[in-house]
Amino acid sequence: xxxxxxxxxxxxxxxxxxxxxxxxxxxxxxxxxxxxxxxxxxxxxxxxxxxxxxxxxxxxxxxxxxxxxxxxxxxxxxxxx
Amino acid sequence: xxxxxxxxxxxxxxxxxxxxxxxxxxxxxxxxxxxxxxxxxxxxxxxxxxxxxxxxxxxxxxxxxxxxxxxxxxxxxxxxxxxxxxxxxxxxxxxxxxxxxxxxxxxxxxxxxxxxxxxxxxxxxxxxxxxxxxxxxxxxxxxxxxxxxxxxxxxxxxxxxxxxxxxxxxxxxxxxxxxx
Numbered sequence: 377x378x379x380x381x382x383x384x385x386x387x388x389x390x391x392x393x394x395x396x397x398x399x400x401x402x403x404x405x406x407x408x409x410x411x412x413x414x415x416x417x418x419x420x421x422x423x424x425x426x427x428x429x430x431x432x433x434x435x436x437x438x439x440x441x442x443x444x445x446x447x448x449x450x451x452x453x454x455x456x457x
Numbered sequence: 458x459x460x461x462x463x464x465x466x467x468x469x470x471x472x473x474x475x476x477x478x479x480x481x482x483x484x485x486x487x488x489x490x491x492x493x494x495x496x497x498x499x500x501x502x503x504x505x506x507x508x509x510x511x512x513x514x515x516x517x518x519x520x521x522x523x524x525x526x527x528x529x530x531x532x533x534x535x536x537x538x539x540x541x542x543x544x545x546x547x548x549x550x551x552x553x554x555x556x557x558x559x560x561x562x563x564x565x566x567x568x569x570x571x572x573x574x575x576x577x578x579x580x581x582x583x584x585x586x587x588x589x590x591x592x593x594x595x596x597x598x599x600x601x602x603x604x605x606x607x608x609x610x611x612x613x614x615x616x617x618x619x620x621x622x623x624x625x626x627x628x629x630x631x632x633x634x635x636x637x
Contacts, residue, residue, distance in 0.1 A: 378566040393565025399554030
């Protein structure tokens with residue numbers, strides 16, 4: 377039978393077995409390891425926010441510059457007959 | 458003069474299986490060398506083989522009017538559940554952290570773990586190093602089936618469990634582990 381608990385390690389929350397959490401003295405949270413539809417809850421950051429890839433400011437600026445470069449904001453030249 | 462044979466790698470005891478209960482910090486799910494070394498050396502608990510082997514459908518494709526041959530096409534790929542059989546200490550389960558029950562405690566039914574398989578490395582190697590090549594899977598544990606390795610005088614108590622590949626495919630194959 378499943379006996380999962382929700383633990384917090386280094387600012388991240390995830391599920392482990394109760395015995396494993398006890399053996400490693402992990403911080404057990406008073407939260408269910410399952411979502412309301414019965415699925416196991418995925419890894420999340422502290423407070424339940426989803427884990428997202430870290431993007432540095434430089435990377436974000438680079439991505440924005442690349443996007444604006446491919447999207448020309450000037451009107452196409454008028455076609456003269 | 459005969460040609461020289463290509464180099465090969467022995468298989469016996471030459472597989473390292475590490476199970477991480479803590480999800481890797483990287484959003485990609487790929488662990489670093491430090492994270493792998495903090496994991497459970499599952500290869501010393503598991504009996505027999507541990508292979509995550511995909512299967513792929515093949516079938517007959519459409520035949521052109523001018524052809525008398527039916528082409529064979531490649532189809533869907535499936536990663537079947539991997540059955541693992543491992544040792545445990547039933548009378549020590551009341552004391553979490555007892556030696557011999559590390560894998561039993563890590564593979565609680567429904568627990569999601571990261572499995573790192575390093576083929577061609579001695580299974581009793583204490584630590585991996587940067588540059589080692591690994592296959593990485595995120596796997597979910599099924600129910601525990603308690604039993605034994607056999608009926609004979611040399612057999613041991615064991616647990617058998619199905620591990621399914623989360624997402625239906627490996628996180629990474631032939632990944633070169635990085636130090637950080």
